Amino acid sequence: xxxxxIVEDEPGIVxxxxxxxxxxxxxxxxxxxxxQGIALGTERQWDHILLDLMLPKVDGFDVCAxxxxxxxxxxxxxxxxxxxxxxxxxxLDAGADDYMTKPFSLRELRARIRAQLRRGSGAGERVxxxxxxxxxxxxxxxxxxxxxxxxxxxxxxxxxVFLRNVGRVMNREQLLDAAWGxxxxxxxxxxxxxxxxxxxxxxPVPAEPRYLIGVxxxxxxxxxxx
Ligand code: CA
Numbered sequence: 001x002x003x004x005x006i007v008e009d010e011p012g013i014v015x016x017x018x019x020x021x022x023x024x025x026x027x028x029x030x031x032x033x034x035x036q037g038i039a040l041g042t043e044r045q046w047d048h049i050l051l052d053l054m055l056p057k058v059d060g061f062d063v064c065a066x067x068x069x070x071x072x073x074x075x076x077x078x079x080x081x082x083x084x085x086x087x088x089x090x091x092l093d094a095g096a097d098d099y100m101t102k103p104f105s106l107r108e109l110r111a112r113i114r115a116q117l118r119r120g121s122g123a124g125e126r127v128x129x130x131x132x133x134x135x136x137x138x139x140x141x142x143x144x145x146x147x148x149x150x151x152x153x154x155x156x157x158x159x160x161v162f163l164r165n166v167g168r169v170m171n172r173e174q175l176l177d178a179a180w181g182x183x184x185x186x187x188x189x190x191x192x193x194x195x196x197x198x199x200x201x202x203x204p205v206p207a208e209p210r211y212l213i214g215v216x217x218x219x220x221x222x223x224x225x226x
Contacts, residue, residue: 001025001026001027002025002026002027002047002048002117003026003027003028003029003044003045003046003047003048004021004026004027004028004029004046004047004048004049004050004113005028005029005030005031005037005040005041005044005046005048005049005050005074006018006021006028006029006030006031006050007030007031007032007034007036007037007040007041007049007050007051007052007055007060007063008030008031008032008050008051008052008055008079009032009033009052009054009055009056010052013052013079013102014030014032016106017050017106017109018030020106020110021110021113024110026048026113029044032056033055033056033057033058034055034056034057034058034059034060034062034063035057035058037051037055037058037063038058038063038066038067038070038181039181041063041067041070041072041074042066042067042070042072042157042180042181043153044153045074045140045153046074047074047075047117048074048075048076048077048113048116048117049067049074049075049076049077050076050077050079050109051063051064051076051077051078051079051096052078052079052080053078053079053080053081053087053091054080054081060078060079060080060091061090061091061094062094064076064078064091064094064095064096065094065095066181067095068094068095069177069178070157070177070178070179070180070181071157071160071161071164071178071179073137075097075098075116075117076095076096076097076098077096077097077098077099077100077109077112077113077116078091078096078098078099078100079099079100079102079104080099080100080101080102081101081102097116098112098116100112126138128163130202130211130224130225131202131204131210131211131225132144132145132204133202133211134146135159135160135163137160137163140153140156142156142159142201142202144201144202149201149202151198151201154179154180154194155194155197155198155201157179157180158175158179158191158194158195158198159198159202160179161175161178161179162212162220162222163222165222166222166223166224167221167222167223167224168221168222169215169218169219169220169221170219170220170221171218171219172188172191172192172219173188174219175191175219175220176188176190176191179191179194191220195212195214195220198212199212210223210225211223211224211225
């Protein structure tokens with residue numbers, strides 16, 4: 001069942017969206033302000049995010065930008081009450097995939113969600129291979145020599161960030177921001193702990209890392225190997 005996150009503060013719209021989408025066989029969850037949207041959007045895996053623009057605390061543009069910074073690639077449709085061209089462009093610049101101007105027809109929204117889901121399932125390189133590892137970014141799965149390896153959601157997100165930044169040195173703060181999100185208070189040490197755990201799952205010899213390389217005084221760098 002595809003899972004859709006609705007980030008919207010108007011109860012009437014939330015109600016009709018939830019009712020309609022559930023009837024279509026989607027599983028839904030709701031965040032009613034921007035902070036909650038970022039938290040839920042980064043904590044769990046979604047197939048789709050519907051994001052209102054005018055939200056309490058953090059507006060839709062910033063939520064969208066924060067999710068993209070955090071390495072979340074889930075398709076996002078902006079729900080906007082504004083019709084100005086500039087707002088739409090800002091939204092797309094912030095990393096949204098599509099937008100709908102309120103009031104919109106539920107039928108059209110459903111069609112756009114289906115289109116995004118189709119695009120998502122067939123898009124680009126969604127399986128990354130290095131060494132004996134195979135990472136399926138759509139299913140959030142790691143296989144090693146064909147065997148499924150269990151990763152926590154957080155480990156997967158960190159791995160995803162590394163895969164997106166191959167060859168680039170990232171310091172702990174950047175990694176925290178990208179893999180945990182700016183809203184959460186976590187110490188740098190969490191990065192090291194997760195890197196340590198990831199190495200055990202992807203490295204042939206965890207003590208002599210070939211892929212997840214520590215750069216003294218700076219942070220970490222992911223190398224895909226040859
Ligand atoms: Ca609103």
